[in-house]
Amino acid sequence: MKRVLLLFAIFGIIISVKAQEQKIPRNQIEISYGCLSTNHFLSLLWNNFNKSMNYNVEQHDSNTFADFYKSSGNINISYKFRPLKKFYVGVSFICDFNHATLTNKNRTNFGRVDFVCYTIAIEAKYLYLNSKLVQLYGFLGAGYTFSANKDVATSRFFNGQLTPIGIRVGKKIGGFAEIGFGYKGVANVGLSLNI
Helix, strand or coil: CCHHHHHHHHHHHHHHHHHHHHHHCCCEEEEEEECCCHHHHHHHHHHHHHHHHHHHHCCCCCEEEEEEEEEEEEEEEEEEEECCCCCCEEEEEEEEEEEEHHHEEECEEEEEEEEEEEEEEEEEEEEHHHHHHHEEEEEEEEEEEEEECCCEEEEEEEEEEEEEEEEEEEEEEEEEEEEEEEECCCCEEEEECCC
């Protein structure tokens, strides 16, 4: 009799755990804004290197070159799936908006060029803390960045994101903020939907 009761108790616990797991939202959609991405940092480094070598001034066919790179930030759209209670995997698409001043051989500014860097990435997110209202997490991402513009050098390179700390507040709809470095930027804030 004791064995039968024990089996019923174990069976009840398993059903209870499975029922709770089914209530966990499995899908997450995010939209966010980030700033100071690797694309912006690399543009600045490349530009300063070229200026120090006088590469653009001497060798650019039209005797003009892009200077004073600035970023307007980036827009991120992500989808994540939750196969385990504390773990998400997903994909992100990032549009990083940049512009630069057009400068001629005599260092005279005469216009502006706008260009966008696109990144497609896969990501893995781990939840350090998972309460009903607050989630504390970190994530890693790896992707491919590309851009094309006739006035700015075409770039294609592998890119990454390391975000050691992120916080989300909310249940079904929530706001989040992240600190890290990579294609989403040093700081990233947005909204997410759990379904």
